[in-house]
Amino acid sequence: MERFLTILLLSSVLLQSCSSSSDSTEATADATATSNYLDYSGHEAELSGGARKISIDTPKGKFNVWTKRVGNSPTMKVLLLHGGPGGTHEAFECFDSYLPKAGIEYYYYDQLGSHYSDQPNDTSLWNTARFVEEVEQVRKALNLDKDNFYLLGHSWGGILAMEYALKYQQNLKGLIISNMVSSIPSYNKYADEVLGPQMPADVLKEIKQIEAKNDFTNPRYMELLLPHFYTKHAMRMPLEEWPDPVMRMFNHMNQTVYVQMQGPSEFGIRGNASLKNWDRSKDLPQIKVPTLTIGGQHDTMDPKHMEWMANQLPNGRYLYCPNGSHMAMYDDQKTYFEGLVKFITDVNSGKQNL
Template identity: 60%
Template sequence: MKYLPLLLIVIAFACNSGTPQNNGITVETYFAHTDSGVQTAGIKMIPIATPVGTFKVWTKTIGNNPRIKVLLLHGGPAMTHEYLECFESFFPKEGFEMIEYDQLGSFYSDQPTDSSLWTTERFVEEVEQVRIALGLDKDNFYLLGNSWGGILGYEYALKYQQHLKGLIICNMMASAPDYAKYNLVLQSQMDKKIVDSINQMQSAGDVANPRYTALLEGYYNEHLCRIIPNPDPVQRAFKHLNPVIYTMMQGPSEFGISGRLANWDIKDRLKEIAIPVLNVGAKFDTMDPEHMKWESTQVQQGRYLYCPNGSHLAMWDDQAHFYPGVIQFIKDVDAGTFTADKHE
């Protein structure tokens, strides 16, 4: 009998080894080669047809799960997938296939200079071409977007939700004008002299001035990412930002919005989204967490995840709340047990 505990441990290990929780996907299956020929660590350059020519975008697929495939949409516009690399510490061990992706114009993808390309509508068609190229469909396709990626995720769902199984909108309000108003609330909590200086330098176009960057640092440390210094993937994403596209669409910084997206508003269209949706908000976000909670009540099947210690990049500074909530949403949708939040 003295060997019984050891035997039970061996049996338990044999039963559980190589199987991510609740997915029935073994390590061998998850990491099985899906391409023949030279192995490229899951990286594919996908051709994207546009009105001004065909260009290539960078994607990297980690794992293989025919039931759960999560495409990550980075923010910016024109940041990079790099700041979303933190998902690699959480999704693979759950057996979730995940796809990192640099949108057209971003560092690892082609960077054409025709300004007509930088519209939400054109980016939506890009995501659709990526979906087709990677073989994602309504039975396995989850779209997760952060910030501008949330705008893109919403717009994709409004046109192509028939191809989606679930949608995760992280740290993005459904209205740019409302976001601008909330930014004024955050500004009211800051030193007025600093706010005035930032706004004056933005108005004058003096955003390359080191003093401008220094003045923004406190705001970013409070509301963008609260881990100081920022984690290496976040620093790399900022280093590789395409400032031309970012400024054209968002404005010169996260201190408000003034580019092509300034009037974007889909509040009245949220009711059209019928697939399961998870809205993620955070206490210290640049976006209003109460607005993001409200969004979850406007879609047909919404759930809200609040990150009490998080900011705009809650996937970094509130991992204890962010990942369990996101992972549970995906598992619930996959299992057919998803229930929306109840609202009075």
């Protein structure tokens, strides 16, 4: 009996030793992976922790745009295109909670005119074609190519991402169109026929009256939109709970760029806005690279349209966020990032069935 107990004790010690050794090896491997992911040694932005200004050429001269790299991955590098137009990278800061642990490298980037980049006063610069050439110059400066380059555009950034892909998809490994439809006329129709009627009739009537008078600086306009539109379709949280990065982004919005391209209305794109007639729906089949479209049930954009887009794309996949709005990366966060990370890693591993 004593001999049997001795054997059991020895076996237990050996098993614990093996387990401890295995755990120690895994912990060391995890620590090494984390260290490698965050190691910027030899990188030109090492001194600044990954942040750098990139010089770009425009029809009106040279300007600088701000970027910041996070992480190291030889095959998964994501350039983030913010919304607005005229917004900032700040709304993407929640990506810090998800992409590093997936080993995905990503780049914050403020487009020309946005808060961290140069802000020239020449309004001729604020057009989609010039922004596409800007993205291409940023891509080259960051050494992104078809073997590693994923482009993610949110809202207006989704328009810019589609336009970039239609001209330069040979440089892309993957494309993500987040919370953006392929047609502004369709967006306006959805706002008029679906979102508008969800408001109390008297509220909608007053909003329309203010817009008809072009009285967009009237404080009453935002008093009506904040509880009846923004907290239902932009981000489904009480305003006092909106995350700090989002509030900073709104505070830093370049209104000149925004109004010229998007227009003064917060309820569709109206008036003389340059994006008013933008529509690339018929061109979606030309985008051959693996593409993910993301839509939220409560989005300002029609989630069914974004699902339809995925079906028009030869290598399309749709990510539906049932609790999400236009900022689904915040109000349906786990769904958003689980789907995003899966798409990037699937493409990286060569999975054909998206």
